[in-house]
Amino acid sequence: MLKNNIKELNGNDDWLAKELERESRVSAWDFDEARILRNEHAENCDVRAVADEHHQKHMGTYRPKPTAQDTLWMTLAIFFTVFLIIFNTMLEIHEYLAPILLFLCINPGIFIWLLVTKRMPTKRYYITVILLAILMELFSISSDPYLRFRFFRYFGRL
Numbered sequence: 046m047l048k049n050n051i052k053e054l055n056g057n058d059d060w061l062a063k064e065l066e067r068e069s070r071v072s073a074w075d076f077d078e079a080r081i082l083r084n085e086h087a088e089n090c091d092v093r094a095v096a097d098e099h100h101q102k103h104m105g106t107y108r109p110k111p112t113a114q115d116t117l118w119m120t121l122a123i124f125f126t127v128f129l130i131i132f133n134t135m136l137e138i139h140e141y142l143a144p145i146l147l148f149l150c151i152n153p154g155i156f157i158w159l160l161v162t163k164r165m166p167t168k169r170y171y172i173t174v175i176l177l178a179i180l181m182e183l184f185s186i187s188s189d190p191y192l193r194f195r196f197f198r199y200f201g202r203l
Contacts, residue, residue: 121175138186143178147174150174
């Protein structure tokens with residue numbers, strides 16, 4: 046037993062080379078769970094998402110997600126449809142073309158837009174539809190003299 050220890054001490058055992066080899070395989074990252082963090086970063090890095098989006102734009106398959114403003118304008122268009130129906134009922138206007146147009150542009154219009162462009166309608170679409178409904182409503186009020194008289198009787202004193 047002592048004889049083997051003396052051999053190791055005299056340089057026959059290459060323990061330093063073995064230890065250096067082991068240390069080259071084992072990293073300091075392995076001891077404090079930073080390896081897990083590094084692997085999670087490699088899997089969930091934002092650069093990959095940006096690169097995928099860039100590739101989709103080149104391939105023509107990129108579909109942007111609806112923004113909060115698009116949703117806000119859709120909600121405003123729905124409320125404006127209800128307002129026009131109440132307004133026409135209050136003024137006893139029997140033309141409901143503007144609210145019907147607005148409703149058809151919101152409800153089936155979304156499905157047609159989804160089929161054609163494969164994305165939700167934008168803010169510009171909703172603004173255009175609301176302005177068109179306002180113009181139609183003003184035209185229906187101004188085209189009938191009795192409605193024009195009643196409109197100015199109710200709201201002319203402002």
